[in-house]
Amino acid sequence: MQISWAPNVSSRAGVATGSRVDDNQPAFQFQGEWATSGYNYSGFYGHNGHTTTSQGSSFDFKFTSVAPDLLIPELQVDAVTLYGSVGPDHGLYSVQLDDQATQTFQATQMTPATQVALYYVSHLASGNHTIHVTNEENATFDIDWANIDTVSNIAVTGSGTTASVEPTKASNAQVPKRLAAGTIGAIAVGVFIVLLLGILALLFYIRATKKNAEMKRAKFDARQAVFEGTTSVLKAKTL
DSSP: OOOOOOOTEEEOOBBBBBBBTTTTTEEEESSSSSSSSSSSOTTTTTGOOEEETTTTEEEEEEEEEEEOOOTTOOOEEEEEEEEEEEEETOOEEEEEETTTTOOOEEOOHHHHHHHHEEEOOOOOOOOEEEEEEEOOOOOOOOEEEHHHHHSOOOOEEETEEEEEEEEETTTTTTOOOOHHHHHHHHHHHOOOOOOHHHHHHHHHHHHHHHHHHHHHHHHHHHHHOOOOOOOHHHHHHHO
């Protein structure tokens, strides 16, 4: 399902994991020298993209992440991935999320490739966010599209230049589950009891085996005594 980016238009529906936002949508805001033609975009999503070879040219990708439902605290908010291209004529680029520290990446690769993940961020706090990307060299840099991802179905609203993602309850949501402390304790007690029963069974077996051996030894001694007594009587008669 495509996200609607028309101002003041709202849509609410279950969206499968992964909602694509093309680079020609208003959520992308470009600064500096960018071209959208004159390059080979055949491998790009929608056969379009933004390209710059100017150091300092940049763009912002703006979106809103909404906190998960308090009744389902395990729900991850959303994740964002930016896709572009790499190649031998590409260079360094930097990425800054909100007011966090800037990170520098390398898009240089001997074999050209399109729709490559250039940046990924997840577990975002609730609120408005901006991903600021800058071309750090006089080398080629392309941006193709962004992916807004979530672990559950989501409801999406488009307003102005900001993508809004709101997790909703879904019976088929794949939610990570954690074991409670009481459950872990019960498992530990169960394992201890099983081990204890195993030890007791082993001791009982050893004791039973030893007792059986003693009984056999006693029977053997009794038979030996009878045999010796019989032998003595026979000797006496012979004499």
